[in-house]
Amino acid sequence: MLHLVHEVLDAQLLDRHDQKIGRIDDLVLELGDDGRPRVSAVLIGGSPRARRMGSWIAALARLFGLRETGVSRVPFAAVRRIGDDVALDVEQGDLSSERLERWLREHVVCRVPGSAGERK
Amino acid sequence: MKKLGEIALGIVTGIGGFLEAGSIATASQAGSEFGFQLAWVMLLGTASLACLMEMTGRLAAVSHRSYADLMRERFGVRFFLLPLVALLLVSFLSLAAEVGGVAITLEMATGISLRWWAIPVALLGWALLWRGTFGLMEKGTAIFGLVALVFAVGAFKLHPHWPDVAKALLPSTPSHDRARYWYIAVSVLGASISPYLYVFYSAGAIEGGWTVDDLGVNRMTVSLGNIFGGALAICVVVVAAMVLAPGHVKVDSFEPISRMLVTPLGEAGFVLFAATLFVTCFGTTLEIALAMAYLLAEGFGWAWSQNLRPSKDARFSMTYTVAILAAAVPIVLGMNPFALTNIAMVLTAASLPVTVLPLIVLMNDRRILYRDTNGWMSNAALVIISVMAIALFVAAIPLQVTGGG
Numbered sequence: 001m002l003h004l005v006h007e008v009l010d011a012q013l014l015d016r017h018d019q020k021i022g023r024i025d026d027l028v029l030e031l032g033d034d035g036r037p038r039v040s041a042v043l044i045g046g047s048p049r050a051r052r053m054g055s056w057i058a059a060l061a062r063l064f065g066l067r068e069t070g071v072s073r074v075p076f077a078a079v080r081r082i083g084d085d086v087a088l089d090v091e092q093g094d095l096s097s098e099r100l101e102r103w104l105r106e107h108v109v110c111r112v113p114g115s116a117g118e119r120k
Numbered sequence: 121m122k123k124l125g126e127i128a129l130g131i132v133t134g135i136g137g138f139l140e141a142g143s144i145a146t147a148s149q150a151g152s153e154f155g156f157q158l159a160w161v162m163l164l165g166t167a168s169l170a171c172l173m174e175m176t177g178r179l180a181a182v183s184h185r186s187y188a189d190l191m192r193e194r195f196g197v198r199f200f201l202l203p204l205v206a207l208l209l210v211s212f213l214s215l216a217a218e219v220g221g222v223a224i225t226l227e228m229a230t231g232i233s234l235r236w237w238a239i240p241v242a243l244l245g246w247a248l249l250w251r252g253t254f255g256l257m258e259k260g261t262a263i264f265g266l267v268a269l270v271f272a273v274g275a276f277k278l279h280p281h282w283p284d285v286a287k288a289l290l291p292s293t294p295s296h297d298r299a300r301y302w303y304i305a306v307s308v309l310g311a312s313i314s315p316y317l318y319v320f321y322s323a324g325a326i327e328g329g330w331t332v333d334d335l336g337v338n339r340m341t342v343s344l345g346n347i348f349g350g351a352l353a354i355c356v357v358v359v360a361a362m363v364l365a366p367g368h369v370k371v372d373s374f375e376p377i378s379r380m381l382v383t384p385l386g387e388a389g390f391v392l393f394a395a396t397l398f399v400t401c402f403g404t405t406l407e408i409a410l411a412m413a414y415l416l417a418e419g420f421g422w423a424w425s426q427n428l429r430p431s432k433d434a435r436f437s438m439t440y441t442v443a444i445l446a447a448a449v450p451i452v453l454g455m456n457p458f459a460l461t462n463i464a465m466v467l468t469a470a471s472l473p474v475t476v477l478p479l480i481v482l483m484n485d486r487r488i489l490y491r492d493t494n495g496w497m498s499n500a501a502l503v504i505i506s507v508m509a510i511a512l513f514v515a516a517i518p519l520q521v522t523g524g525g
Contacts, residue, residue, distance in 0.1 A: 010286075013422050016290040020422060021421070022421040023197075023420060052196070084183075091463065100435065108434070109430045109438065110431055115430040
């Protein structure tokens with residue numbers, strides 16, 4: 001038995017290499033052919049998160065340019081493991097919700113000396 | 121042996137880590153205006169902080185999850201917004217105050233206005249965070265922080281009547297200026313119970329890879345570290361009470377505080393004070409900037425670790441970068457660090473309910489802590505701290521209006 005709200009929603013997500021890739025910001029339920037609901041996908045990203053924070057936060061987020069394009073929708077079938085974390089069979093590099101991380105890494109962080117290599 | 125080393129490091133961290141711009145400023149105000157009388161508030165604040173740190177440390181050691189992580193997951197993203205915003209706001213104000221504290225010591229040393237120093241200080245702090253590891257930072261601030269012991273030396277050389285100091289460890293009500301008394305009490309509590317400390321501490325436990333086996337280390341570190349730190353803060357109250365109170369010196373800047381140790385220690389006292397303020401504020405600057413990054417990264421599930429290179433956790437690294445540079449701005453614009461410190465401490469006190477009350481639920485959840493949930497004593501302490509936190513929330517702003525300034 002799995003408590004969706006208690007154990008799945010807001011859980012830490014890991015990618016194929018156990019890298020942290022955000023949290024489950026929302027869940028998508030679909031009605032199957034037999035008329036029974038099942039979880040079909042997890043959503044990661046600012047706008048589903050803002051929607052769950054309440055309508056005025058969502059409106060504020062839209063005002064500040066938070067778009068659906070930054071949202072990742074990962075099929076629930078890609079779940080590898082559910083424990084304290086939820087591990088997905090995805091690559092961090094393929095997720096649009098990780099675009100900010102990639103952009104910051106390439107355009108800002110890696111241009112500053114001392115940002116890569118081993119820690120002393 | 122490794123555990124002894126960790127406990128020793130914890131104690132040394134407690135000595136220097138407890139003092140920073142906020143606690144030095146508020147303890148000096150307390151001593152200069154009310155003698156030893158407010159020492160009990162310092163004791164109360166230290167004991168509360170020790171309880172909260174023990175709990176968040178235990179949470180991290182048993183569940184391998186940090187405080188912010190559990191807040192988000194257990195209470196959901198909608199509730200999480202509340203502690204997130206409150207913590208970011210008070211942490212940012214405290215961060216600016218600490219940067220101001222470092223800058224003011226440089227002004228004392230060089231005569232060049234602190235407004236010029238804010239950016240270099242922020243850049244130096246940022247460079248250390250960018251290049252250094254967690255362990256390096258922890259050990260560095262701990263060892264240099266030992267200079268703060270100068271307050272203990274100063275207090276003993278002034279030969280206070282120690283039974284009077286001991287008597288002041290029991291609560292008492294003021295004979296004059298009630299609003300001012302309670303306003304300073306609130307600031308002292310805000311300065312001792314800093315939420316960034318338990319965010320930082322629990323993230324540190326994760327960085328250190330703590331397990332259930334480290335619960336003993338956690339308890340020892342927190343209690344001994346805070347006993348030493350709290351005692352040192354009470355020494356600041358004693359020094360201010362002996363040096364500043366007789367002349368009715370009103371402390372409304374770091375200027376009178378900086379001459380405080382000259383009475384017991386001669387001119388060396390001034391240099392040692394400047395060194396203490398510099399080291400402790402600088403160490404705290406690093407801690408707060410990291411705590412803000414931990415909070416956001418844990419809450420939103422980003423990759424984070426001070427032991428990773430910034431290219432592996434870009435959002436985490438950019439958070440402390442932006443925080444520390446932005447914290448220099450109010451100082452560059454000419455805001456008075458002392459006034460900033462006072463506002464930060466009062467708002468910290470007001471923010472406590474949102475970070476303390478969730479612990480009542482977390483610390484009693486068997487799915488998170490298994491056999492190590494709170495016993496009745498920890499729960500009693502937590503309830504007392506919660507009631508105090510709510511009282512601070514209600515009273516802080518009115519007291520700022522009636523007793524501040």
